[in-house]
Amino acid sequence: MSETTEDVLVDARELMCPMPVMAATKAARRLEPGQLMKVMATDKGALSDIPAWAEANNHEVTSTSEEGSDLVFMIRIGEPD
Amino acid sequence: MSAEPMTTDFSQLTEDDVRRIVKEELGTALKKDPGMKTGAIVASKGTLDWAYPPLILASAAAAVGMDVGIFFTFYGLNIIHKDYEKKLKVDAVGNPAMPMPVQMPDLVTAMPGMVSVASRMMKKRFADHKVATISEMLDTCREMDVRFIACQMTVDVFGYEQSDFIEGVEFGGAAAFMADARKSNMTLFI
Numbered sequence: 001m002s003e004t005t006e007d008v009l010v011d012a013r014e015l016m017c018p019m020p021v022m023a024a025t026k027a028a029r030r031l032e033p034g035q036l037m038k039v040m041a042t043d044k045g046a047l048s049d050i051p052a053w054a055e056a057n058n059h060e061v062t063s064t065s066e067e068g069s070d071l072v073f074m075i076r077i078g079e080p081d
Numbered sequence: 082m083s084a085e086p087m088t089t090d091f092s093q094l095t096e097d098d099v100r101r102i103v104k105e106e107l108g109t110a111l112k113k114d115p116g117m118k119t120g121a122i123v124a125s126k127g128t129l130d131w132a133y134p135p136l137i138l139a140s141a142a143a144a145v146g147m148d149v150g151i152f153f154t155f156y157g158l159n160i161i162h163k164d165y166e167k168k169l170k171v172d173a174v175g176n177p178a179m180p181m182p183v184q185m186p187d188l189v190t191a192m193p194g195m196v197s198v199a200s201r202m203m204k205k206r207f208a209d210h211k212v213a214t215i216s217e218m219l220d221t222c223r224e225m226d227v228r229f230i231a232c233q234m235t236v237d238v239f240g241y242e243q244s245d246f247i248e249g250v251e252f253g254g255a256a257a258f259m260a261d262a263r264k265s266n267m268t269l270f271i
Contacts, residue, residue, distance in 0.1 A: 016212045018137050021144045022221050049141075056145035081146070 006038035006074065007031060013070055017045045021053045024075070028059065031077045036062075039073040046071050114266075120149040121262035122269045127156025129169040129203055129215070135160070135271045136218035142267065143225035151222075152258045153250075154232035157271075158239065160215070161229055161246050169215060170200040223249055230258065 010027045012020035020041040027037055037059075039050060047064075050073050054061045058078035065072045120142045124135035135151050142149045153161050159168040173179045173190040179199070190199070208214070213221065222229070229250045236243070236252065243252060262268045 014211045016210055018141045018144070018221075019213055022140060022225070025144045025225065053144055 004074075005036070007035040008037050010037060010039045012039060012041045012043075012046070014042055016043050017049065019043075020046045021049050024050065024053060025057075028057065028075075028077055033077050033079045035077045037075045037077060039075060041071045041073075042069055044071075046073075050075075115264060116266040118147055119261070119265040120147045120267040120269075121258065121265045122149065122151045122271060123258075124151050124153045124157035124160060124271050125155045126271065127159030127168065129171040129200055131157075131271065132160045132165075132169050132215055133218065135269075136215070136222055138269060138271075139227045140218065140221050140225050143222075143227050147267070148226075148228075150228035150230055150258075150261060152230045152232060152253070154235050158231060158235060158241065158246075161219075161231060161250050162241070163245055163247055165215060165219075165247070170196050171203050172196050173199045219247065232258075 008027050008031060010020075010023050012023045015023065020039065020043055024037070024039050031037060039046075041050070043049075050071075051061050051064075053059075054075055058081055060076040060078060061073055062076050063072075063074040120139070122135050122139055122142075124132075126132075135157070139149045139151050159165060162168055171179070173181060173185065173195065174187050182202075189195070204214075229247075230253045231243075231246055231250050233252045233254055236246075243250075
């Protein structure tokens, strides 16, 4: 399990709220705790939505960055409550 | 039956110890508060613009780990009716909040056919911005295990049958809704 290469990429670019979080949820369901998910979005709302979603589900946002108009989130899947 | 020996010597506990233990236990209990894990939304409006909020909010609530039910009542039944594509419309008449490309007085927007025009304009605007369609939102809610409950009373009053509604709709009354809603910290009337 690499520290920087994601186990799954969720490309939610061009999708508007609430779809980036929905896509992240669906992908997270198929992952194990400790795995890394990369979420890409263009919806500016994702800047608040993705961290809030991660916190509510015990996942950790390990990094947030912008690549041009794309928002990129690296998320470490957490243990379920 | 023998009693388990006490492992804590309570005579050694100070008031600070007790306060700390109580605080920890309360913190743990609050984190497991079932009220935070359930939500109830009433959807009472049946126009296209009002169809989005209950579906988006319900799926967002489900995404943060809540068990959510939407209670569709009165015109909100339009959203879960099999013919929702046709039923969900939007009207510019008497709707000063509705953004129009050109200012039009109510006399014009009340003309026959203008409801279809306004509805098509709104759908197109949403599509251009890549917002999910109502159909996609209903599917998303289903995938997120959002419960759909139709108000039996208004189903009857409007002359509908249970078979007029989309798959996965339960039927209930106000008391059933309240029995669930009282357990939720989040209740929204839309």
